[in-house]
Amino acid sequence: MKASEMHLIRTGFDGLDISYPLTISEDLAALMREARETTETGNGVVGYFMHNGIEMSVAATGSRGGYAYRCDTGYSGPQGEIWFFKHPSGNSDEWGVRVSCRALPLALDGLTKTRASIEDTLAKLGLAYVPGTESIGRVDVACDILAPDLAPDRAHFISHARSTVKEISDSLVQVVGRSGRVESITIGKNPNRQVVLYDKRAEVFATGKGYWWPIWDAALEAKGLPPLDLSLRTASAVWRVEIRAFKRHLKDKWEVTTWADLRKKLPQILAEALGTVRYVVPNGDSNRARWPVHPLWSLVGHAVAEDMHDLASMVDPAIITKLLKEERDEMLFKQIAGCMLSRAALNDVPDSRLGAYVMGSADQIVRDWQRKPEQTTAKLAQARAKYGGVVE
Structure with missing residues (x-):
């Protein structure tokens, strides 16, 4: 070339934003509210809800337009969609659901498959979507x-x-x-x-x-x-x-x-x-x-003169998944290493004792996990859900 x-x-x-004249049930809103309260605590734990095979993280705040719940099927990563839901009571606006699709899944799947995925999620959430009632924003x-x-x-x-x-x-x-x-x-x-x-x-x-x-x-x-x-x-x-x-x-x-x-x-x-x-x-x-x-x-x-509705990338999705996993792993490793150095500096650890200090910190973390097994299991399950790890 x-x-x-x-x-x-x-x-x-x-990019794609679309709204639906639908309202979630009180039961579903209760699950989202509980997950949002977990996120609101501010201790770094993100709440998420599961319903009928659907799993979403819930942000600490909603969104303008009266949306009480801001949820994410990609856990704030490049995959999945961001879903906005209004509370089922006290709101006269019928447009109770909005979806914002990210660039990566749109690139991988195209518009037809993306639409099918959204409508499948609506059905699993118990929302009776009628084709033709949507509003593309x-x-x-x-x-x-x-x-x-x-x-x-x-x-x-x-x-x-x-x-x-x-x-x-x-x-x-x-x-x-x-x-x-x-x-x-x-x-x-x-x-x-x-x-x-x-x-x-x-x-x-x-x-x-x-x-x-x-x-x-x-x-x-x-x-x-x-x-x-x-x-x-x-x-x-x-x-x-x-x-x-x-x-x-x-x-x-x-x-x-x-x-x-x-x-x-x-x-x-x-x-x-x-x-x-x-x-x-x-x-x-x-x-x-x-x-x-x-x-x-x-x-x-x-x-753009061609029919673009079924456009999708020819790349193997497994390649993208592997790449994203490696990027996240590298990011977390750098964060851990940086935090260890900061903690060592805070505790006046000399350079010659740095290795021993890190190993001792690791042992301390393991003992802390063992003292709180239920909390550790819950946090690990949440991390697996977020990063797509193997569920035992």
């Missing part, structure tokens, strides 16, 4: 492009000549960068629509979202292309074009509320976004509206 070549790696969904579509030579310029974003907006207002544009290099350009604001171009490679390195590497490599392999060489920016410069359609844009402009509405109108929504906001290449013409569309924009336009 030549360093200057530009390739579309993958297209998929990166947000959908994000992302295209990842290997573009080694791309150097975005805010001035190269323009509105379409036929658009009622003749120029892109500075109040609608956010540019982020460092060391003289632009890393992201965002056009538009919530609750309407955003079109974003950003350096996904830089974000992955900054946030530790290493699961994107195997997802990209699997997509490249399917196209007959070599994997990304992370040691060279020119060989792994992945840029993302993301279109985010929020509730007002979906409902007021496109009359999109249900799954059926979204499937029917999504291609038009994406095409209109890419036509209204264009990334172009200057050619010397005094009329910026006549500048040709950048090859990057053409790649994205062709990609």
Whole structure:
């Protein structure tokens, strides 16, 4: 692959929010309230509830909009969804359930499987969902492009000549960068629509979202292309074009509320976004509206013209699971090591006694576990639930 070549790696969904006119039962609310109280104690123990094969952690606080319970099927990790529930009494708003889907499961499963998973959870929670009653509040579509030579310029974003907006207002544009290099350009604001171009490679390195590497490599392999060489920016410069359609844009402009509405109108929504906001290449013409569309924009336009409902990554999910487990294990090990050093410093332990102090601390921890077997068993069960460990 030549360093200057530009390739579309993958297209998929990166975000989804959806609400349902459903209300949990008093019994289910009691389980969530008990779990929330456990989390509220502030001793580091996170409460969780189990019901009919469904298991969720419960945060110490709810969420705006009257949601009393903020639950997580991924235990605050990159997997699963965040669920918001209103208490079954004292609330006149019928929209008692909201779900916010994370990027990783959407990338792995696509929209069809994600929808099926949500509806399966609703059924297991005893909620009688009627298809067509849902309200989609947000959908994000992302295209990842290997573009080694791309150097975005805010001035190269323009509105379409036929658009009622003749120029892109500075109040609608956010540019982020460092060391003289632009890393992201965002056009538009919530609750309407955003079109974003950003350096996904830089974000992955900054946030530790290493699961994107195997997802990209699997997509490249399917196209007959070599994997990304992370040691060279020119060989792994992945840029993302993301279109985010929020509730007002979906409902007021496109009359999109249900799954059926979204499937029917999504291609038009994406095409209109890419036509209204264009990334172009200057050619010397005094009329910026006549500048040709950048090859990057053409790649994205062709990609989102296809039916995207069943898009899913070709990567083996076991690879992602193993990677996430290794990352969590490394994070916990570093935390333990750091805490040991801090405790040694607090207790004036000399360097020569550091090893013996750590071993003694480990023995002390084991003895403490043995003195409180029931509490230890409960905490271990919670940790296994959180991290997917083997249950004895």
